[in-house]
Each structure stands twice: as structure tokens, then as C-alpha cells.
Amino acid sequence: MTKWTVDQSHSSVGFEVKHMMVSKVKGQFESYTAEVEATDLTDLTSASISFSIDVASINTRSEDRDNHLRSADFFDVENNPTITFTSTSITKDGDDYSVTGNLTIKDVTKPVTFSVEYNGKGTNPWGVEVYGFEAEAKINREEFGLTWNAALETGGVLVGKDIKIKVELEVNPAD
Known part of the structure; x- marks a missing residue:
């Protein structure tokens, strides 16, 4: 099996959530590591994938909101500094995959x-083979202990329950 690492300058780990039931707040994590081990990245079914995200690196373009998200109301970064994902099974349907794992x-x-x-593969200007992927999942944040919310006077809540996680990856062979 070959080990692959994420090229962070060409990748992102982001999310979006409903705000006040009328719009979406988008954000990303600036610091994370990921490892992919596979015999062939054109067929991920043999791969092993793991992520570790530095929760303190959250960025929603609002310092006050980011600090609130880091607090005990949400992620409680002091006691829970990382989010992790480890794949447990991968199935293929055409060029698409379902990657199931423990979050x-x-x-x-x-x-x-x-x-x-699977977005394809190419060779960068330095002769290194790279592969591209896009991944998306939806979770209920309350199932992970992220339960803070505020009721709105007009009805509804400030923060939606469903979080859409979006990952764009470009991977290179590990050194």
C-alpha cells in the first residue's frame, strides 16, 4: 500500500449550517492532517482514510462567532481539541464512492x-502524481453534543441542527 498526504494548499475542510432559519453560515478548519493508504487511488475501495482536525483553527470570518464556537457552548476546545474521522468501509458506484467511518x-x-x-489524477509541474476528490456528508450536530441554541422571537432557532460537511482534497505521495 502507498501512503498519501493531503496537499493543504489545494484542499479544504469546510461546513455550513442554517442561521436564523433563513441563511447559511459557512466556515472551515484551517489546520488538519489526513492520511490515505491505498494500493490504487483510482479505486478507493482498498483505501484506509483518517483525518484529525484542530478545532481551534475554526474560521467562519467572524472572530466573535469563532470564539463562541471554541467555547464550552459548542466544541469546548480546551477539553476536546480535535475532531477525528477513520474510515471503516468504502463502496464504489461508478466514479463515486460511499466512505463510511467513525466521526x-x-x-x-x-x-x-x-x-x-473522484475528480481524477494529474501530474504537477514537478512530476509528482496527484489525485483529487470531493466529499460531502450531513450530520445532526446535537447527536455529537453540540446542543447550544437560542429561540427566535419570530419562531424557530438561531442555529440549525443539520451540518453539511464539505471536503475537497488533493493528495500526493507521502515523502
Whole structure:
């Protein structure tokens, strides 16, 4: 098996959530590591995938909101500094995959399935083979202990329950 690492300058780990039931807040994590081990990245079914995300690196373009998300109301970064994902099974349907694994947020681990699209492979200007993928999953944040919310005077809540996780990856052979 070959080990692959994520090229962070060409990748992102992001999310979006409903705000006030009328719009979406989008954000990303600036610091994370990922490892992919596979015999052939054109067929992910033999792969092993793992992620570790530095929760303190959250960025929603609002310092006050980011600090609130880091607090005990949400991620409680002081006691839960990382989010992790480890694949447990991968199935293929055409060029697309379902990657199921264990997602851990705030010491709560639940199975989550990502829909993954294989974007292809190429050779960068330095002669290194690279592969591209896009992945998406939806989770209920309350199932992971992220339960803070505020009722709105007009009805509804400030923060939606469903979080859409979006990952774009470019991977290179590990050195």
C-alpha cells in the first residue's frame, strides 16, 4: 500500500449550517492532517482514510462567532481539541464512492457516510502524481453534543441542527 498526504494548499475542510432559519453560515478548519493508504487511488475501495482536525483553527470570518464556537457552548476546545474521522468501509458506484467511518466530535463517536466524487489524477509541474476528490456528508450536530441554541422571537432557532460537511482534497505521495 502507498501512503498519501493531503496537499493543504489545494484542499479544504469546510461546513455550513442554517442561521436564523433563513441563511447559511459557512466556515472551515484551517489546520488538519489526513492520511490515505491505498494500493490504487483510482479505486478507493482498498483505501484506509483518517483525518484529525484542530478545532481551534475554526474560521467562519467572524472572530466573535469563532470564539463562541471554541467555547464550552459548542466544541469546548480546551477539553476536546480535535475532531477525528477513520474510515471503516468504502463502496464504489461508478466514479463515486460511499466512505463510511467513525466521526468523533466532543468524545462522541458515531458512524458517518461521506459521498465521495473522484475528480481524477494529474501530474504537477514537478512530476509528482496527484489525485483529487470531493466529499460531502450531513450530520445532526446535537447527536455529537453540540446542543447550544437560542429561540427566535419570530419562531424557530438561531442555529440549525443539520451540518453539511464539505471536503475537497488533493493528495500526493507521502515523502
